[in-house]
Each structure stands twice: as structure tokens, then as C-alpha cells.
Amino acid sequence: xxxxxxxxxxxxxxxxxxxxxxxxxxxxxxxxxxxxxxxxxxxxxxxxxxxxxxxxxxxxxxxxxxxxxxxxxxxxxxxxxxxxxxxxxxxxxxxxxxxxxxxxxxxxxxxxxxxxxxxxxxxxxxxxxxxxxxxxxxxxxxxxxxxxxxxxxxxxxxxxxxxxxxxxxxxxxxxxxxxxxxxxxxxxxxxxxxxxxxxxxxxxxxxxxxxxxxxxxxxxxxxxxxxxxxxxxxxxxxxxxxxxxxxxxxxxxxxxxxxxxxxxxxxxxxxxxxxxxxxxxxxxxxxxxxxxxxxxxxxxxxxxxxxxxxxxxxxxxxxxxxxxxxxxxxxxxxxxxxxxxxxxxxxxxxxxxxxxxxxxxxxxxxxxxxxxxxxxxxxxxxxxxxxxxxxxxxxxxxxxxxxxxxxxxxxxxxxxxxxxxxxxxxxxxxxxxxxxxxxxxxxxxx
Amino acid sequence: xxxxxxxxxxxxxxxxxxxxxxxxxxxxxxxxxxxxxxxxxxxxxxxxxxxxxxxxxxxxxxxxxxxxxxxxxxxxxxxxxxxxxxxxxxxxxxxxxxxxxxxxxxxxxxxxxxxxxxxxxxxxxxxxxxxxxxxxxxxxxxxxxxxxxxxxxxxxxxxxxxxxxxxxxxxxxxxxxxxxxxxxxxxxxxxxxxxxxxxxxxxxxxxxxxxxxxxxxxxxxxxxxxxxxxxxxxxxxxxxxxxxxxxxxxxxxxxxxxxxxxxxxxxxxxxxxxxxxxxxxxxxxxxxxxxxxxxxxxxxxxxxxxxxxxxxxxxxxxxxxxxxxxxxxxxxxxxxxxxxxxxxxxxxxxxxxxxxxxxxxxxxxxxxxxxxxxxxxxxxxxxxxxxxxxxxxxxxxxxxxxxxxxxxxxxxxxxxxxxxxxxxxxxxxxxxxxxxxxxxxxxxxx
Numbered sequence: 001x002x003x004x005x006x007x008x009x010x011x012x013x014x015x016x017x018x019x020x021x022x023x024x025x026x027x028x029x030x031x032x033x034x035x036x037x038x039x040x041x042x043x044x045x046x047x048x049x050x051x052x053x054x055x056x057x058x059x060x061x062x063x064x065x066x067x068x069x070x071x072x073x074x075x076x077x078x079x080x081x082x083x084x085x086x087x088x089x090x091x092x093x094x095x096x097x098x099x100x101x102x103x104x105x106x107x108x109x110x111x112x113x114x115x116x117x118x119x120x121x122x123x124x125x126x127x128x129x130x131x132x133x134x135x136x137x138x139x140x141x142x143x144x145x146x147x148x149x150x151x152x153x154x155x156x157x158x159x160x161x162x163x164x165x166x167x168x169x170x171x172x173x174x175x176x177x178x179x180x181x182x183x184x185x186x187x188x189x190x191x192x193x194x195x196x197x198x199x200x201x202x203x204x205x206x207x208x209x210x211x212x213x214x215x216x217x218x219x220x221x222x223x224x225x226x227x228x229x230x231x232x233x234x235x236x237x238x239x240x241x242x243x244x245x246x247x248x249x250x251x252x253x254x255x256x257x258x259x260x261x262x263x264x265x266x267x268x269x270x271x272x273x274x275x276x277x278x279x280x281x282x283x284x285x286x287x288x289x290x291x292x293x294x295x296x297x298x299x300x301x302x303x304x305x306x307x308x309x310x311x312x313x314x315x316x317x318x319x320x321x322x323x324x325x326x327x328x329x330x331x332x333x334x335x336x337x338x339x340x341x342x343x344x345x346x347x348x349x350x351x352x353x354x355x356x357x358x359x360x361x362x363x364x365x366x367x368x369x370x371x372x373x374x375x376x377x378x379x380x381x382x383x384x385x386x387x388x389x390x391x392x393x394x395x396x397x398x399x400x401x402x403x404x405x406x407x408x409x410x411x412x413x414x415x416x417x418x419x420x421x422x423x424x425x426x427x428x429x430x431x432x433x434x435x436x437x438x439x440x441x442x443x444x445x446x
Numbered sequence: 447x448x449x450x451x452x453x454x455x456x457x458x459x460x461x462x463x464x465x466x467x468x469x470x471x472x473x474x475x476x477x478x479x480x481x482x483x484x485x486x487x488x489x490x491x492x493x494x495x496x497x498x499x500x501x502x503x504x505x506x507x508x509x510x511x512x513x514x515x516x517x518x519x520x521x522x523x524x525x526x527x528x529x530x531x532x533x534x535x536x537x538x539x540x541x542x543x544x545x546x547x548x549x550x551x552x553x554x555x556x557x558x559x560x561x562x563x564x565x566x567x568x569x570x571x572x573x574x575x576x577x578x579x580x581x582x583x584x585x586x587x588x589x590x591x592x593x594x595x596x597x598x599x600x601x602x603x604x605x606x607x608x609x610x611x612x613x614x615x616x617x618x619x620x621x622x623x624x625x626x627x628x629x630x631x632x633x634x635x636x637x638x639x640x641x642x643x644x645x646x647x648x649x650x651x652x653x654x655x656x657x658x659x660x661x662x663x664x665x666x667x668x669x670x671x672x673x674x675x676x677x678x679x680x681x682x683x684x685x686x687x688x689x690x691x692x693x694x695x696x697x698x699x700x701x702x703x704x705x706x707x708x709x710x711x712x713x714x715x716x717x718x719x720x721x722x723x724x725x726x727x728x729x730x731x732x733x734x735x736x737x738x739x740x741x742x743x744x745x746x747x748x749x750x751x752x753x754x755x756x757x758x759x760x761x762x763x764x765x766x767x768x769x770x771x772x773x774x775x776x777x778x779x780x781x782x783x784x785x786x787x788x789x790x791x792x793x794x795x796x797x798x799x800x801x802x803x804x805x806x807x808x809x810x811x812x813x814x815x816x817x818x819x820x821x822x823x824x825x826x827x828x829x830x831x832x833x834x835x836x837x838x839x840x841x842x843x844x845x846x847x848x849x850x851x852x853x854x855x856x857x858x859x860x861x862x863x864x865x866x867x868x869x870x871x872x873x874x875x876x877x878x879x880x881x882x883x884x885x886x887x888x889x890x891x892x
Contacts, residue, residue, distance in 0.1 A: 003650070003681070003682040003855075004650065005648075005853050006853075023649075023650045024584075024648050024649030024650045025582055025649070025650060025651075051852045051853040052853050053853040053854065053855040055682065080682075080853075080854070080855050080856070081824070081850075081852075081853045081854035081855055082853070083851075083852050083853055084826075084851040084852060089852055090848075090852075091852070105644075106641075106644040106845040106846075106848060106849065107644070107648075107848065107852065109644065109645050109648035109649060110647075110648045115648060115649060118584055118586070118645065118648075118649060119584060119649075121585075121587075122579075122584040122585045122586075125575075125585050126575060126579050126585065129571075129572060129575050133568075133572050136471060138470075138564055138565060138568040139567075139568045139571050139572065140564070140568075140882060141567075141657070141674055141881065141882060142882065142883065143672060143882075143883040143885055143890075143892070144590065144657050144659075144672055145603075145659075145671070145672055145885050145890055146890065147890045147891070148892075155607070157591075157605045157606065157607060157627070158604075158605070158606050158607065158608075158610075159603045159604070159605060159634065160603065160604050160606070161601070161603060161604065161661045162604075162610075164604075164608075164610070164613060164621050165621065167610060175610050175611065181603070181661055181663070181671070181887060181888075182671075182885070182887070182888060182889065182890035183887075183888035183889075183890075184890065186890045188605065195552075195882065195883055195892065198551075198552040198553070198555065198892070199555050199564065199882060201556075202451070202470050202553075202555035202556045202561060203469075203470030203471070203555060203561060203564060203565075204449070204450065204469045204470050204471060205471075210656070210657065211587070211590050211656065211657065213590075213591075215607045215627055217627070225591070225627070225628075226589060226590055226591055228587055235449070236449040236501065236526075378527070380530075399552040399891075399892055400552075402536075402552060402553065403552065404527075405529075405530040406497045406527075406529050406530060406535055406536075406537070406553065407451050407452075407497040407498050407499040407526075407527045407528070407529055408499065408526070408527035409449075409499045409526050409527055410526070435587065436586060436587060436588065436589075436641065436645060437588065437589040437641055439589055439591050439628070441627060441628070441629075442627075442628060442629035443628065443629075444589075444591060444592065444593045444628035444629075444630065444632045445593070445845075446589070446594075446641060446644070446845055
């Protein structure tokens with residue numbers, strides 16, 4: 001028996017109907033051949049339209065038709081649900097624009113495109129858990145609601161139960177957050193890293209895989225207000241260790257999706273970007289290049305390439321620089337290491353040159369930065385000096401500093417934006433199509 | 447080489463030191479035997495205190511000591527990090543109260559207890575993903591920030607970027623949420639179910655595993671403001687199908703944790719609740735009992751038991767009733783089905799008796815309700831009548847109603863509170879100890 005939804009129906013003059021039925025379990029539809037001898041043929045079968053739900057019994061037989069190995073000869077077709085006014089069905093069988101599909105995010109998983117995205121997303125998520133589990137990492141859920149701000153910057157969403165129409169006030173007229181649910185100001189987290197460090201300093205190897213938030217008012221194809229991140233954190237590890245981990249992880253994930261979702265990848269290659277499969281195969285077959293930031297700057301300066309953003313030591317690399325390095329110069333994924341401390345976060349480990357920190361970005365051909373990571377500053381006095389230099393207060397980092405006071409260890413980790421990973425795998429360019437129900441400025445529908 | 451943290455150090459008169467080293471990968475410490483011939487024996491080894499981090503090279507040999515199969519003979523001990531003032535080290539080697547450990551949530555994973563919880567939590571999470579993957583379910587991330595309220599009730603956290611000191615106002619003096627990040631009021635979700643239904647009506651079998659939120663100001667051992675839920679949703683399924691799924695899932699998870707975390711379970715059995723292992727074994731070996739709510743009421747009424755809450759048809763079962771059914775009457779896990787519609791949510795399917803809905807609760811001996819689920823109302827006109835009867839507006843459920851307008855199918859699902867599952871497995875009674883960094887009223891530390 002197959003249970004699913006009608007994608008198309010075609011009737012032959014010989015009294016046969018061919019119904020393509022989807023159940024979402026894979027890319028292909030099952031072709032069902034229905035003979036007009038079925039009792040409900042005239043009344044129901046001939047009225048089936050795309051989107052109707054059906055339960056069909058029959059025999060699976062070899063198919064004479066091209067492009068499919070088998071089909072079903074129906075012995076019974078039960079119609080479970082019709083489509084209310086097929087002419088206005090938002091998913092009627094034709095090609096819809098990606099923008100239109102976002103308007104109907106509750107129905108878009110019924111399309112080839114978005115169901116393929118969902119299956120690839122699932123496959124990558126499973127592979128992430130499997131990869132870390134096999135290597136002895138423990139999955140850790142870090143808190144979503146937080147009073148701290150990992151980056152010392154970054155726009156955050158406030159979380160509150162205060163009645164906005166009647167805000168409680170302190171004696172001196174300020175808003176009294178002591179009356180709020182948590183007794184103080186609270187926000188949605190931008191990263192689980194600091195919390196993950198606490199657990200890495202006890203369990204040695206951990207990873208997070210959960211949602212994070214940015215309240216940036218930027219309407220771009222690369223930003224979501226709510227997105228998923230993978231953040232491994234490893235005790236007794238340095239920058240090179242986690243660069244190696246990033247390489248091993250990405251290759252593992254790409255192998256998994258090539259093996260397990262060949263059907264969906266073939267569709268992306270046909271419709272979205274014909275290079276998706278070959279670039280994953282390329283990625284797997286090549287060793288990552290490694291380059292110091294300082295050398296990368298020289299390479300860029302010595303290239304005869306025109307860049308919109310001028311290249312000098314100290315800049316943050318822009319997308320054009322990153323793509324030149326990965327696509328033109330190294331022609332392979334590149335790990336850029338040891339960035340100027342001025343452009344990086346307080347927790348990154350100061351190198352012996354005192355000018356750079358042990359940070360890394362992994363740049364992938366075709367997309368640019370896909371992973372950002374660092375060795376963490378494990379020396380209390382160096383950390384304290386950095387906090388002070390950056391205008392941050394030691395008192396705000398008491399528990400984080402404790403990790404350096406009690407049995408401190410070298411440790412390192414990185415963050416992978418899950419939707420950007422899916423973008424790389426599918427060739428889809430807008431992250432709004434890579435998460436089921438995207439949240440962006442002025443959009444919290446569904 | 448072992449890298450980890452010193453749990454204890456003991457010195458013999460013969461010039462040997464015995465150091466128990468933990469790396470968090472399993473319950474047991476590794477005993478390391480250090481000879482006073484090592485160069486740093488006097489200066490460093492004899493000063494090691496609990497919590498110091500070390501890197502030790504040596505040979506693994508069979509151990510003459512009781513309770514361990516092997517030990518390490520150290521050839522080199524590198525001290526990586528000391529403990530700042532061992533006398534005040536918050537995790538000094540003694541038994542700490544569970545309440546105290548919550549005050550130092552960043553260090554508590556260094557204890558036997560909380561590291562065992564973390565490993566069990568990981569093992570259960572992996573098993574959840576594996577179980578559903580093997581059965582052809584797709585993992586789905588549902589949105590955390592939402593404009594809708596699944597239950598038509600339930601206290602929610604507001605998510606906002608408005609400046610509370612300068613709230614924008616509309617012409618008529620109300621707060622102008624059009625100026626907020628999402629252009630309207632937004633909250634943290636209480637369930638991913640409605641969104642999961644949209645994907646089940648396309649991919650057939652999906653599950654969520656992610657955080658959910660409750661802004662209830664209740665300081666109990668069973669409530670967290672932020673907790674993790676597992677919510678499978680299945681198309682073409684009825685209540686009995688998901689009752690069967692719940693049974694299969696729980697047994698799968700308990701088998702996994704018995705197989706994979708025997709070390710940690712032995713510790714919970716010794717220190718926390720001596721029945722933890724046997725009750726999991728019992729749970730696996732027994733068929734779930736199934737009983738209609740109406741029959742369960744009769745059983746309770748006819749029992750000679752005294753209940754604080756009077757038993758009449760129409761009440762919501764309290765914990766004492768649930769435990770009587772599971773522990774005294776059926777002596778097995780019980781699925782109670784078909785509850786009065788008045789005490790259940792609008793989306794649950796109305797039964798033919800028009801008095802009850804196809805809802806279920808799974809009650810486990812020793813803890814009571816562990817899973818709640820339902821068949822969803824797939825008939826548009828019945829759903830609409832329920833919305834109206836409950837004072838909810840059809841306009842607020844446009845997209846949810848669409849799922850019934852376009853190829854509707856019978857479907858069902860359930861929700862499992864992840865921390866309650868861990869409570870059942872470990873015997874721990876307070877969910878604050880079962881999530882790394884708990885969020886509760888007036889507590890958003892770390």
C-alpha cells in the first residue's frame with residue numbers, strides 16, 4: 001500500500017489513469033496505474049487533482065515506462081482528502097518562484113525543491129550527530145536564554161515577561177528588571193561557545209547543535225534571525241587540531257550526503273547548480289590548504305587581481321578575498337589562520353607575536369567562509385589583559401575566568417552555520433529556503 | 447597518553463603516588479602510579495590537588511588493586527594547569543549537595559554525578575535521532591520565535607528589540623509593534639507541533655527535537671523555563687499508531703542506555719535510586735497496558751484507595767491517580783486514551799461519542815505522565831466548530847486550516863519532555879540537574 005499525495009494525473013483513451021503519488025520519503029514519485037474497472041473510477045479517480053491524499057493498494061510490477069524501474073497496478077484507491085477548489089490550490093502543479101514559495105511555507109514542503117531540501121537537511125543533521133558520536137564527543141545543549149553576550153557585541157533579542165503597558169520602575173525611575181521573569185535582563189543567545197567551554201573542561205570533547213539568534217536588521221540572502229549552529233569544543237587541543245577536525249567533519253558530511261541523497265542531489269544539479277555534485281566530490285578529494293593570515297595578505301597583494309576592498313595587513317577579509325584564495329589561488333578549501341587580534345574576539349588565544357590570535361576561518365571554493373574557529377585563551381592573566389584592553393569587565397566573566405583558575409587546559413573549537421552548510425551542499429543561494437520556517441526582519445509567519 | 451583532571455592523589459611511604467585521573471569520557475577514573483624517580487616528583491606531583499589538569503605518558507598494565515582491571519605506570523607527568531588556592535576550590539574532593547552544585551553549574555560537570563547525567567543525556571539524544579532515522583522519519587527544526595500560541599493558552603516569553611525606555615506608540619497611544627523587529631508581537635514557542643503537522647502533511651513522517659519554553663512562574667522540581675522536547679508527527683496515523691510508536695521508542699531508548707551507559711547507571715543505582723536499572727528492564731519487558739479514560743475513572747472509583755483529588759468523569763488525572771493506575775493497578779506502563787474534550791486542546795480529534803477526543807497520555811510506573819499525544823482533527827468543519835467553541839479565531843489559524851483544505855489526512859503525534867525522560871532513566875528528581883544550565887524563575891546564570 002502507498003499512502004501519499006497526488007502529484008499529477010494523466011488519463012489515457014484506453015481507460016487507464018496514471019497517477020504520480022508522493023509520500024515525501026524520497027525524491028521520486030511512484031507511478032500508479034489505475035484501471036477504469038475500479039468501482040470509484042468515474043466518481044473519484046477522474047476527479048483527483050494535485051494535492052489530493054490517497055491510500056492505494058495494488059501490486060508493484062516492473063514498469064514499461066521510461067525513467068522508472070517499477071510502478072504500481074492499483075487494486076483499490078481510497079481518497080482520503082480532496083483539494084478545496086483545485087483552481088486556487090496554492091501548490092497547483094506548475095513551477096512556482098522561490099519567492100512565492102516562502103509565502104506558503106506551510107505547503108512548500110510539498111514541492112520537489114523544498115522536500116529535497118528537507119531531506120538533505122535531515123541527512124546532514126544525522127551525519128553531524130553520527131560523526132561526533134563516533135569520535136567520542138558528547139552532545140551538549142547550551143542555554144538559549146542568557147544574560148551574557150558571547151561576542152561582547154552582536155545585536156540580541158530581549159526575552160521578557162514584563163507587561164510593556166505597565167513597566168515596573170525602580171525608585172530612580174529606571175525599568176525594574178528585578179520584576180522580570182529572571183530577575184534581570186535576559187536575551188537570546190548568539191552562541192553556545194562559552195558554555196561549551198565549561199563542559200569541554202570536564203568531559204574533554206563536546207559539541208552543541210542547536211538554534212542561535214541575531215537581531216541584525218539585515219535583509220540579505222545569508223542572514224537569518226534564527227538559525228542552527230554546530231559548535232564542537234575540545235580540551236587539550238590547539239588550533240591545528242580543530243582545523244583538522246573541521247576538515248575531517250566536512251568531508252564526512254559531504255560523503256554522507258553523496259551516499260544517502262543521490263536522488264535529491266541529482267535534482268539540485270539539474271535545476272539549481274550543475275556543479276553541486278562535482279564540487280562536493282572535489283572537496284572530499286583534496287587536502288585543505290593552510291595559510292597564515294599574514295601570508296594570505298601577501299598573496300592577495302601580489303595577485304594582479306582587482307579587489308573592491310583594498311588589501312592591507314589588519315583588514316578583515318571580504319568575500320572577494322576569500323573566494324580568490326580558495327577558488328583562484330589554492331583551488332581547494334583553505335584554512336586561514338592567525339588573524340590580527342584587533343579584528344577578533346576577546347577569548348581567542350594571543351600568539352607569541354602579540355599581534356595575532358589563534359583564530360581560523362575555513363574558506364570553501366564557491367561560497368567563501370563556512371567555518372570560524374579559534375584556540376581559546378587559557379592563560380588567566382592574558383585573558384584578563386585582553387578583557388581590559390577591549391573595555392570588558394572582569395566581573396561579567398567570573399565563571400568563564402574560573403575555568404582558567406581551576407585546572408586550565410589548552411582548548412579550541414569552531415562554529416559551523418548549519419544553513420550555510422546546506423547552501424553549499426544544495427547550491428541554493430538564499431538561507432530562507434534552507435530552514436523550514438525562516439525568521440527575518442518583519443517576518444515571523446507560520 | 448591520558449589527558450585529564452586529577453580527581454584524587456594518594457602518596458605511599460614507599461615513594462609512589464597514586465593519582466586518579468578523569469577525562470570525562472566514561473564514569474571510571476584511570477589510576478596512574480607515579481614513581482618518585484620522576485624529575486618533577488617533589489616539585490609538582492606532590493603538589494597536585496583535585497582539579498589540576500595533567501598530561502601523562504606511560505604504560506597501561508594489569509592492576510593489582512581491587513575494582514580496576516588496569517592502571518597506568520607513568521613515565522612522564524606534565525602539569526598543564528594548577529588550581530588557584532586549592533582550599534577554596536569549589537569542587538574540592540568531597541560530597542557536595544545537589545543544591546550547591548547548581549550554584550556552580552560551570553564546574554559541576556566535573557563531579558561524578560553531573561558528568562554521568564551529561565553522558566546519559568547524550569546517549570538518549572543519540573538514540574532518539576537513531577530511532578527515528580532508522581524508521582524513516584525526517585528531523586525537522588521548527589521555529590523558536592513565533593507569533594502563534596499552540597495551546598491557545600500557556601504563558602509565553604516575549605521576544606523583542608524595542609527600546610523599553612522609549613517604546614514607540616501608535617496614534618492612539620498603544621505600543622507600536624509594527625516598529626518591533628518582526629513588525630508584530632513575537633514570543634518563544636511552547637511547542638513545534640503545528641509546524642510539524644505542516645511537514646508531516648508532505649514528508650509523511652517527521653520529528654522535532656529542540657528547545658521549547660514556558661514562562662510559568664512555578665518553582666517546582668518538574669518545571670524549567672527552557673527545556674527540550676521530542677515531537678514526532680505522522681501522517682496516515684491514528685491514536686493507536688502513535689501509542690505503539692511511543693512504546694517502541696521508549697523501549698528502544700531504554701535498551702540503548704542500558705547497553706551503552708552501564709557504568710553511569712550503576713552509579714545512579716548505587717547513589718540515587720537503587721531501582722533505576724531494574725525498572726528500565728521491567729519497562730522493556732512488559733507490554734504497555736491500554737485503557738480508556740472512562741474505564742480508568744471507573745478503576746479509580748472502584749479502588750479502595752484514598753485520593754486527595756476526588757475522582758469524577760471529566761477531571762484531569764492528577765499525579766496520584768496516574769501513579770495508582772501504573773504502579774498499583776496495571777503494574778506496567780499504561781496508555782490512557784480518549785479524554786474528555788473539555789480538558790484537552792482544540793486540535794485533538796473529536797471521537798464519535800462527541801464527548802471525548804483522541805488524546806493519550808503514557809504513564810510510567812515511578813514517575814507518572816511521560817508522554818502526551820493525540821490524533822489531530824483532520825476534518826475542517828469539525829476543527830472550525832472546535833475553534834469557535836473554544837473562543838479561538840479562525841483567522842489566527844489560516845495556514846493550519848489550509849492543511850485540512852488541501853489533501854487532508856488522518857495524522858497523529860506526541861510530545862516527550864526530554865528532561866523528564868532523563869529523570870526516569872537516572873532516578874534524579876529535579877530537572878534542574880538534568881539540563882546543563884537550567885533556566886527557572888529568577889535564574890539565568892551562566
